[in-house]
Amino acid sequence: MGADVGRTMKKEKESKVTSTEVAKRAGVSPSTVSRYLNRTSFIAKDKVLAIEEAMFASGFKSKPRKSQPVTKRSMSIGVVAASFDSPHIARILKGMDSTVLNHSYQIIVETSHWNKARETEILKQFKHRNADAIVLIGSYLNDAEVKAILGKTPVLLLGSPVYLAPTDTITGIPQVLVDNELGGYLATNHLIQLGHTRILHLRGAIGNNDADERVVGYRRSLEKAGIEVLDELIIEGGFKSEQSLEAVKATIDQGIEFSAIFASNDESAYGAIQALDQRGYKVPNDMSLIGFDDLPFSSYLIPQLTTVKQPLEIMGSIAIRYALDLISGVKPNYQVPPVEVIVRNSTQRNAVKSAI
Numbered sequence: 001m002g003a004d005v006g007r008t009m010k011k012e013k014e015s016k017v018t019s020t021e022v023a024k025r026a027g028v029s030p031s032t033v034s035r036y037l038n039r040t041s042f043i044a045k046d047k048v049l050a051i052e053e054a055m056f057a058s059g060f061k062s063k064p065r066k067s068q069p070v071t072k073r074s075m076s077i078g079v080v081a082a083s084f085d086s087p088h089i090a091r092i093l094k095g096m097d098s099t100v101l102n103h104s105y106q107i108i109v110e111t112s113h114w115n116k117a118r119e120t121e122i123l124k125q126f127k128h129r130n131a132d133a134i135v136l137i138g139s140y141l142n143d144a145e146v147k148a149i150l151g152k153t154p155v156l157l158l159g160s161p162v163y164l165a166p167t168d169t170i171t172g173i174p175q176v177l178v179d180n181e182l183g184g185y186l187a188t189n190h191l192i193q194l195g196h197t198r199i200l201h202l203r204g205a206i207g208n209n210d211a212d213e214r215v216v217g218y219r220r221s222l223e224k225a226g227i228e229v230l231d232e233l234i235i236e237g238g239f240k241s242e243q244s245l246e247a248v249k250a251t252i253d254q255g256i257e258f259s260a261i262f263a264s265n266d267e268s269a270y271g272a273i274q275a276l277d278q279r280g281y282k283v284p285n286d287m288s289l290i291g292f293d294d295l296p297f298s299s300y301l302i303p304q305l306t307t308v309k310q311p312l313e314i315m316g317s318i319a320i321r322y323a324l325d326l327i328s329g330v331k332p333n334y335q336v337p338p339v340e341v342i343v344r345n346s347t348q349r350n351a352v353k354s355a356i
Helices: 002-015 019-026 030-038 045-058 087-100 116-128 143-150 180-193 209-224 241-253 266-278 312-328
Strands: 076-081 106-111 133-137 155-158 199-203 234-236 260-263 288-293 306-309 340-342
Touching: 019 030, 019 045, 030 045, 076 087, 076 116, 076 312, 087 106, 087 133, 087 266, 087 312, 106 116, 116 133, 116 143, 133 312, 155 312, 180 199, 180 209, 180 260, 180 288, 180 306, 180 340, 199 209, 199 241, 199 266, 234 241, 241 266, 260 266, 266 288
Parallel strands: 076 106, 076 133, 133 155, 199 234, 199 260, 260 288, 288 306
Antiparallel strands: 306 340
């Protein structure tokens, strides 16, 4: 009898520890403790630790409520990157990682290797793993294709789609992106203000939406300045150093004249510098050069590269916070800082000596 009474008193003592008391001990709201117990949305890491310490100290033990089942979260966000060896994507992932460290979530990163079929398979895997949200860093898929795979799983696109047919749409997918057209305009206008009129545009891959928008900005800047847009001064570098090197050398060898280059990204600019050097031209004395991205290495080049800055790490951070809001049912409200020209040493006033 005595033992039974003791056990009964012990159970009554344990039952007195409620989630409300845990909340008080942890210094958080009861709803935060409830979200922690049910894993229905993200919670800041410091709050998670405080709740767990309070539960341990009080001896609180949660009990499953069979009559009110809840959907458990996997506490993971799937990220699909086109490549791991791109400095551009590496900066974005760095911003994501630094942000997710402050929350009780983890990111799972997979690479599509610039392949639509591979991207499709990765999304299916994330769906199978019950990822709470998906972030696409560029994408080969349209609205219908993404929704057919993911259903109601929250998804957002960081940057523009890689390639998008005229009949495709991405209007149903939230986007975190910069104004690429404005960036192209600012880069070209910077060179125009330095007296350059024959500006070679080393564009990105044909059909790539970011590249196409930067071309539009390049054209608009020339047209506004009353400078004729010449197709011979728009060549493809594919966003790659090697391809850009060969493209610039070929253009010079054809005898096409220009005094400045607007490269569609910093990696293309690196190839352009090599091409100019191999053909006997020095930057900036003989040729001005501006890139796009502001990768870390660009400030260590000789000469340091003038470029259009994309806030890549900030974009990665915003993407994670945006995804967390979508998971929690909160309406996201974030604004990506505008692009800007970072003037360094690779551009100067036109010395009238053009590449021939």
